[in-house]
Amino acid sequence: MNKFVLLALLSSLSASPVWAGHFNGHVDVKVGTLSSRAAAGQKVFNQKCGSCHGLNGEGTLAGPPLIHDIYNPGHHDNGSFSRAVTKGVQQHHWTYGNMLAQPNVGFSDMTGIVSFIREVQKHNGIVKKAHRM
Numbered sequence: 001m002n003k004f005v006l007l008a009l010l011s012s013l014s015a016s017p018v019w020a021g022h023f024n025g026h027v028d029v030k031v032g033t034l035s036s037r038a039a040a041g042q043k044v045f046n047q048k049c050g051s052c053h054g055l056n057g058e059g060t061l062a063g064p065p066l067i068h069d070i071y072n073p074g075h076h077d078n079g080s081f082s083r084a085v086t087k088g089v090q091q092h093h094w095t096y097g098n099m100l101a102q103p104n105v106g107f108s109d110m111t112g113i114v115s116f117i118r119e120v121q122k123h124n125g126i127v128k129k130a131h132r133m
């Protein structure tokens with residue numbers, strides 16, 4: 001194979017959305033100042049979601065960071081957070097496996113959790129983008 005073909009192949013691989021999004025550790029998250037609702041959500045999130053999604057949504061080896069461009073509100077709206085928690089998630093963006101439903105998290109917990117994730121996303125430059133996948 002000639003060098004240019006190989007290079008073109010490699011760069012197309014790294015530009016493909018699946019592998020560009022693939023990730024197995026954690027990202028640096030700046031929490032910033034939170035509203036009181038988001039601060040309440042932070043506590044619940046770190047307790048009930050942190051084992052997989054990491055402290056403040058930074059990700060772990062068991063689950064993806066939610067402070068990630070994939071989860072910007074244009075691609076995963078607030079409803080997708082409630083669905084994830086009430087119904088679980090089939091593995092589709094990553095290779096961590098499925099997320100099971102989290103029956104110990106109620107509606108009032110979710111409003112705080114979503115506020116928390118959205119505020120921290122904003123503090124990390126993650127803003128709404130049109131869904132183009």
Ligand code: HEC
Binds near residue numbers: 048052076089094097
């Ligand atoms: C046992 C591990 C685990 C726990 C606990 C967990 N999650 Fe997940 N979650 C995952 C995995 C793994 C995925 C990624 C699935 C994929 O897209 O491949 C995921 C995906 C998600 C998504 C994306 C949904 C979508 O439509 O793609 C949201 C939102 C989410 N989790 C929120 C939460 C919240 C909120 C909590 C706490 C109440 C929580 N998760 C607890 C493992 C977990």
